[in-house]
Amino acid sequence: MQNVIEVRNLTKEYKAVKAVDDLSFEVQEGEILGLLGPNGSGKSTTMNCILSLLNFGSGSIRIFGSEMRPDAYEIKRKIGVVFQDVAVFEELTVYENIDYFCGLYIRDKAIRKQYIEEAIALVGLEEYKKFRPRQLSGGLLRRLNIACGIAHKPKLIFLDEPTVAVDPQSRNNILDGIMTLRNQGATIVYTTHYMEEVEIICDRVIILDKGKILADGTCDSLKKLARIEEKVTVETNALAKECLEEIRQLAHVDGAAYDGQSLSVAYRQGKNNLIELMEFLKKRNISYSKIYSERPTLNDVFLELTGKELRD
Numbered sequence: 001m002q003n004v005i006e007v008r009n010l011t012k013e014y015k016a017v018k019a020v021d022d023l024s025f026e027v028q029e030g031e032i033l034g035l036l037g038p039n040g041s042g043k044s045t046t047m048n049c050i051l052s053l054l055n056f057g058s059g060s061i062r063i064f065g066s067e068m069r070p071d072a073y074e075i076k077r078k079i080g081v082v083f084q085d086v087a088v089f090e091e092l093t094v095y096e097n098i099d100y101f102c103g104l105y106i107r108d109k110a111i112r113k114q115y116i117e118e119a120i121a122l123v124g125l126e127e128y129k130k131f132r133p134r135q136l137s138g139g140l141l142r143r144l145n146i147a148c149g150i151a152h153k154p155k156l157i158f159l160d161e162p163t164v165a166v167d168p169q170s171r172n173n174i175l176d177g178i179m180t181l182r183n184q185g186a187t188i189v190y191t192t193h194y195m196e197e198v199e200i201i202c203d204r205v206i207i208l209d210k211g212k213i214l215a216d217g218t219c220d221s222l223k224k225l226a227r228i229e230e231k232v233t234v235e236t237n238a239l240a241k242e243c244l245e246e247i248r249q250l251a252h253v254d255g256a257a258y259d260g261q262s263l264s265v266a267y268r269q270g271k272n273n274l275i276e277l278m279e280f281l282k283k284r285n286i287s288y289s290k291i292y293s294e295r296p297t298l299n300d301v302f303l304e305l306t307g308k309e310l311r312d
């Protein structure tokens with residue numbers, strides 16, 4: 001498969017801060033790449049360098065096989081960008097807003113009309129074509145923002161946290177729309193603070209911290225990086241301190257925490273842990289309302305690698 005983006009040894013410094021530190025990666029055609037990292041890890045700087053919105057100290061960036069430069073207009077025509085902040089015209093209706101942005105790229109009126117209708121259908125705004133932005137909810141506004149960024153059918157799309165503070169219906173609509181764009185052949189770079197979204201839509205994930213790549217792979221391959229193999233949660237309000245210490249000494253236990261209502265036990269190895277813990281609780285006459293086992297999530301991996309929660 002062709003590399004749509006190739007970043008080689010990219011370094012960007014702001015005075016004393018190395019925002020991007022010798023970064024190299026590529027994005028393949030038809031891929032949804034999730035770019036994740038704690039606040040300040042260099043995601044926006046990386047995206048802005050790729051888009052030639054920022055100068056950088058050293059390294060190279062190629063898009064569709066050609067060097068990306070501020071005047072690379074042929075490449076820029078094939079790119080769509082949806083920034084975190086909604087940027088639409090208050091004076092124009094939903095339809096007119098999309099028409100405006102699409103018109104920057106598509107001159108032919110008939111083709112443009114078709115593209116606008118397709119963008120409206122993609123984000124589910126059919127009933128709101130004549131509404132002005134101030135009449136839309138936050139979720140609908142974000143859908144409009146996306147429609148404006150992708151109506152010209154770009155081959156490469158950057159989406160910077162497009163689902164922040166949207167209702168579940170709009171979120172599902174946006175995620176479905178992004179997968180549809182990928183299925184239609186677009187390559188997508190996606191930043192988010194919601195790990196569950198990454199698990200649903202991303203083909204590959206890069207975890208950044210301090211401007212460097214900590215991990216790069218599919219969600220499943222990243223989960224294998226986790227030190228723990230299983231987490232067992234027990235809902236109980238009857239656990240004595242000594243018992244918690246005993247649990248920490250059980251076979252394969254990596255760590256255990258108890259907050260007075262919920263006991264959480266992490267295991268380095270994933271076999272028979274649930275049964276053994278249930279037997280232990282029975283022997284100690286500890287009653288509980290619920291017990292369940294989970295595989296490590298991407299969030300656990302992120303926490304282990306960066307020492308931070310993705311959502312802080």
Ligand SMILES: Nc1ncnc2c1ncn2[C@@H]1O[C@H](COP(=O)(O)OP(=O)(O)OP(=O)(O)O)[C@@H](O)[C@H]1O
Nearest residue numbers: 014017018019037038039040041042043044045046
């Ligand atoms: N214009 C600037 N001047 C100085 N330092 C900056 C500037 N922009 C970013 N930085 C610094 O560069 C580093 C990377 O910031 P960047 O915004 O790229 O991170 P991010 O991962 O996008 O963060 P967030 O998730 O908060 O958007 C941070 O230490 C930040 O403080």
